[in-house]
Amino acid sequence: MKHDAVMLMGRIHDLTQKWLRGELVAAGLSGVVPSHGDVLALLFMKGEATMHELAAFAHRTRPTTTVLVDKLEEVGLVRRMQSEDDARSVVVVLTAEGEALRGSFAAISKKLASRVYSPLSKDEGEMLEKLLNKVLSNLEAAKNAESAKSD
Amino acid sequence: MKHDAVMLMGRIHDLTQKWLRGELVAAGLSGVVPSHGDVLALLFMKGEATMHELAAFAHRTRPTTTVLVDKLEEVGLVRRMQSEDDARSVVVVLTAEGEALRGSFAAISKKLASRVYSPLSKDEGEMLEKLLNKVLSNLEAAKNAESAKSD
DNA sequence: TGACAAAAGTTAGACATCTAACTATAATGT
DNA sequence: ACATTATAGTTAGATGTCTAACTTTTGTCA
Numbered sequence: 001m002k003h004d005a006v007m008l009m010g011r012i013h014d015l016t017q018k019w020l021r022g023e024l025v026a027a028g029l030s031g032v033v034p035s036h037g038d039v040l041a042l043l044f045m046k047g048e049a050t051m052h053e054l055a056a057f058a059h060r061t062r063p064t065t066t067v068l069v070d071k072l073e074e075v076g077l078v079r080r081m082q083s084e085d086d087a088r089s090v091v092v093v094l095t096a097e098g099e100a101l102r103g104s105f106a107a108i109s110k111k112l113a114s115r116v117y118s119p120l121s122k123d124e125g126e127m128l129e130k131l132l133n134k135v136l137s138n139l140e141a142a143k144n145a146e147s148a149k150s151d
Numbered sequence: 152m153k154h155d156a157v158m159l160m161g162r163i164h165d166l167t168q169k170w171l172r173g174e175l176v177a178a179g180l181s182g183v184v185p186s187h188g189d190v191l192a193l194l195f196m197k198g199e200a201t202m203h204e205l206a207a208f209a210h211r212t213r214p215t216t217t218v219l220v221d222k223l224e225e226v227g228l229v230r231r232m233q234s235e236d237d238a239r240s241v242v243v244v245l246t247a248e249g250e251a252l253r254g255s256f257a258a259i260s261k262k263l264a265s266r267v268y269s270p271l272s273k274d275e276g277e278m279l280e281k282l283l284n285k286v287l288s289n290l291e292a293a294k295n296a297e298s299a300k301s302d
Numbered sequence: 303t304g305a306c307a308a309a310a311g312t313t314a315g316a317c318a319t320c321t322a323a324c325t326a327t328a329a330t331g332t
Numbered sequence: 333a334c335a336t337t338a339t340a341g342t343t344a345g346a347t348g349t350c351t352a353a354c355t356t357t358t359g360t361c362a
Contacts, residue, residue, distance in 0.1 A: 001276050003264040006167050008283040009160040011210065015290045016157050033348075051311060059162065064349055066312060088310040088357045113154040119289035124282055125152050131271065131279045132159040138270035139166045184318070202341060215319055217342055239327045239340040 005135075016112065023108045029101075031075060035060060037105060039068050040094075043078065044102050048093045050083065077101065156286075167263065174259045180252075182226060186211060188256060190219050191245075194229065195253050199244045201234065228252065 020034045038058035042049050049057070055065040069092055072078040077098035083089035117125045171185045189209035193200050200208070206216040220243055223229045228249035234240035268276045 001268075001273070002280060003268065003276075005276075005279055005283055006163075006263060006267055008280070008287055009164050012157075012283065012287050012290060013161050013164045014210065015287075015294065019290075019294070035348080052309085059165065060348095061350065062311065063313080063351080067348080083310095086310080086358075090311065112157060115290065115293065116157055116286055117152075117154065119285045120282065122152070124285075125154075125156075127278060128156055128282045128286075129153060129159070131275055131282070132156060132163065134270045134275075135267055135279075136159055136163050136166075139163060139170075139266065142266060143166065143170070186318075203339085211318095212320065213341065214321080214343080218318075234340095237328075237340080241341065 012116075016116065019115070020108070020112065023111070027101075027104050027108065029075075031071065032077075035064070036068055036072055037108075039065070039072060039092075040077065040098065040101070040105060043092065043094050043098070044105065048091050050089050050091055052089070054092060072098070163267075167267065170266070171259070171263065174262070178252075178255050178259065180226075182222065183228075186215070187219055187223055188259075190216070190223060190243075191228065191249065191252070191256060192260075194243065194245050194249070195256065199242050201240045201242055203240075205243060223249070 017034055020037070024030075024032050024034075024037070035058055038060075039054050042054055042057040046053075051062060051065050051069065054069070055062045058065065058068070060068065069078060069080065073080060076095055078092050079095050081091045081093060083091050120128065168185055171188070175181075175183050175185075175188070186209055189211075190205050193205055193208040197204075202213060202216050202220065205220070206213045209216065209219070211219065220229060220231065224231060227246055229243050230246050232242045232244060234242050271279065
């Protein structure tokens with residue numbers, strides 16, 4: 001055992017992010033980066049979402065989400081609206097142009113999965129997901145335990 | 152199969168990097184980040200290295216490595232020297248202060264591995280490394296195949 | 303009911319990283 | 333031998349992300 005899983009995951013993460021950027025450019029979406037994809041992914045699922053929900057889903061901070069949505073609004077894929085329930089909230093929705101990209105995004109996402117899973121058998125793919133979930137749950141539990149200590 | 156391995160690895164990567172930053176601060180190394188750790192790791196192994204070697208080992212670009220070494224020199228952990236063989240090359244070496252941190256870095260590195268591997272059995276740990284290596288090799292092969300096409 | 307705390311979002315400033323362009327030196331080929 | 337090409341490293345400028353601080357609105361509770 002080389003105990004290098006963290007390094008391996010870092011490398012895989014780097015390569016997949018880089019590849020994704022290339023795909024987005026190839027799809028005519030210069031200036032759109034993988035994090036924007038996470039924002040759009042939630043909108044494709046839910047139709048609309050608050051900044052807060054988008055930030056949580058994309059695992060980014062709210063300031064970062066502000067910038068991400070600024071960009072998506074600038075290129076015309078989403079629109080900000082005032083919430084009717086809560087005057088503090090902003091609701092983000094897809095424009096027609098944004099909705100039109102649903103298919104492209106699904107295709108890129110499928111291509112990414114196939115790229116990563118192709119060297120693995122079905123069993124191996126499932127095993128990998130199981131092991132990663134174990135590791136992640138454990139890290140999140142440890143993190144929560146530590147932040148709870150500072151009460 | 153959820154095909155979410157990429158997302159899981161991204162999350163694990165984020166959490167481990169964040170934790171590492173905290174450990175470095177706790178070790179009195181404010182301003183030193185995980186990438187600096189990669190630079191130091193090679194110096195702990197080889198004693199000295201050129202900028203080019205450090206960049207390759209840390210998987211960063213040479214401009215980034217310039218900045219990393221600037222910082223390490225500023226906090227007194229390494230020193231730049233002119234190479235005697237090649238006037239273009241810079242050789243980076245550890246200072247006494249840098250050498251003194253060997254133990255702390257080994258401890259942090261061990262703690263990180265234990266954090267990640269603790270929820271896994273020995274067999275599972277080995278399996279995880281095997282699967283990640285498969286995925287990474289495949290991605291690197293695909294990348295090389297694509298860049299070769301543009302000849 | 304009115305003060306104070308919590309939450310949603312933005313702005314400002316910092317930082318790690320990247321690509322492109324530049325300087326200086328070494329290697330190569332005719 | 334000299335011109336061209338390649339390599340080592342740095343500088344300059346851009347970008348994605350973060351934390352801290354701020355504004356506005358909502359919730360709480362004495």
